[in-house]
Amino acid sequence: MNSSAAVDTLLEKALAGDIRSIARIISLIENDSPAKDALLKRIYPMTGKAMVIGITGSPGAGKSTLTDKVIEHFRLMGKRVGVIAVDPSSPFSGGAILADRIRMQRHTGDTGVYIRSMGTRGSLGGLSRGTRESVILLDACGYDVIIIETVGVGQSEVDIIKIADTVCLVLVPGMGDDIQIMKAGIMEIANVFAVNKADKPGVDRVAAEIRLMLDLVKERPWVPPVHLTVAENGSGIDELVASLVAHGDFLKNNPDGVRREWRRLSFEVEEILLQHVTRVAERTWNTYKTDKVMETLLSRKSNPYLVAEEILQKIIPGTSEV
Amino acid sequence: MNSSAAVDTLLEKALAGDIRSIARIISLIENDSPAKDALLKRIYPMTGKAMVIGITGSPGAGKSTLTDKVIEHFRLMGKRVGVIAVDPSSPFSGGAILADRIRMQRHTGDTGVYIRSMGTRGSLGGLSRGTRESVILLDACGYDVIIIETVGVGQSEVDIIKIADTVCLVLVPGMGDDIQIMKAGIMEIANVFAVNKADKPGVDRVAAEIRLMLDLVKERPWVPPVHLTVAENGSGIDELVASLVAHGDFLKNNPDGVRREWRRLSFEVEEILLQHVTRVAERTWNTYKTDKVMETLLSRKSNPYLVAEEILQKIIPGTSEV
16 A cells, blocks of 8 residues: 555546545545655645635634535635645544534535545644645645634644635634633734624624724735624625635735745745654654663653753764754 | 853852742743753753642633642742743734733742743643743752643643643633533543632532543542632632642652653653754754745745755755655
């Protein structure tokens, strides 16, 4: 399976649109298979065409239903849509919040839609490298729109800006205080706001509070629009999708977009590089971590700083001032 | 200031109990000053005596007030107490949720208490390496009890287990559903529970739900006790502190404690090692990141995978299969 020829065949099929092959490659990515690096390096030049949209927000904000409606809308426009739904998992039980993933199965049978759930990096943590790598794959495979849906818990909310071109934050009535206190980080990275469940009381207050926060920032080339939506019945989705597309166009024609791309590429090189050196470091430590070494640590004859330095010398001989 | 002799003097004073010198060294740590590594390596052998307690929970659970009362209690027992209060900051505004830090100023003038606020690693993210390093410093400086207070947002909640010996989770009445859905990860790492604001309605329900969750796990050597507290008036704090101390003693006399220490030491070596290789990688990429290289990336003549590989060869020549 992981032989070079087998991976080549798999990739060929995936690029031709075979969904099973795409799924199998994403599994290679998730399992951090040695085969994935060569593959990603090879397909990277085929990327850069897709619109990458992040949809995030608190649990219970109705993101799955909203995403579902956004998919439908893009399908009507003739676009192929890939979705990475990110589930935060417990670091201990391994359980995932599957929410209403079932709802998405509505698209089963439509070969123009591919939906995949992925875990986060550790516990409640950030988006995994695998999320970005899956976007690269889906982009190369010709998906026009790639949606990353994240449950807005912790780091993954903020990491989304490193992957998505356009970030849509989904809020709901009745979370006024949360907006002001807890969501400062995410409020600042959102490009489009959806106040969902807009048929519920309190919708005007949330919308007003978002606008109030946005007013604090003077003069910016893109002012994030605030849309009222009722995902359940599709109300407001047209306007929301129009804003998502408009923000994508804005980035293409604006120095802001180039700067963003510059930052992203620089960040991407750094992340791939760190992935490489981390693997070398972990492999070396695992080889070196004998009972004897651990015993010197437990008995406090040595200490983690000394041991780490010895291993560093094995990896990069001659490194002194680090 | 960063000259070796100046740092030596600073360290000498800190070890003698001078709070200003301790504060200045923590600033060196926070700023990731080159002087800090040698310093930490030197003081590490002096550590291992302190009881390290993590206090975490949702915003508004009354953690600061509770921490305040726990400090008072340990002071009455004649213990010196260090506190690292971790504030999640916005990645963009740089602003911190200072909460009711003011309340802690009550201890100003008591040289047996040192309180310091620190940021998290990025945005809503995990505990920074600096948090652990500050614990090492306070331990070496003779603080008997070190409390890490984290606002329970995202990764920092779960990271706490890597630093603290004993984790106290503070809950409040009226958050029943949250317990079941969102807090799975943190519920599993708590060693002691405090249901604070126990004079509010709903306290029995929260306590019952915690016990229900705990019952799901059969046979464990330490069954986390559930305490009802009213931090405002000090009610229940005696029992809470007794449980914190009891858990510390439990770890000392149990194979579980040794395994935990083994894991922690292994993790610590790995983390220090990764810090080293990450610095080398970042420095190399920054040197190599010329406008010309970025231009080849922006124009898609090269790609991040190829560039990262070239840089890896500069850091660790001959690394092939990574």
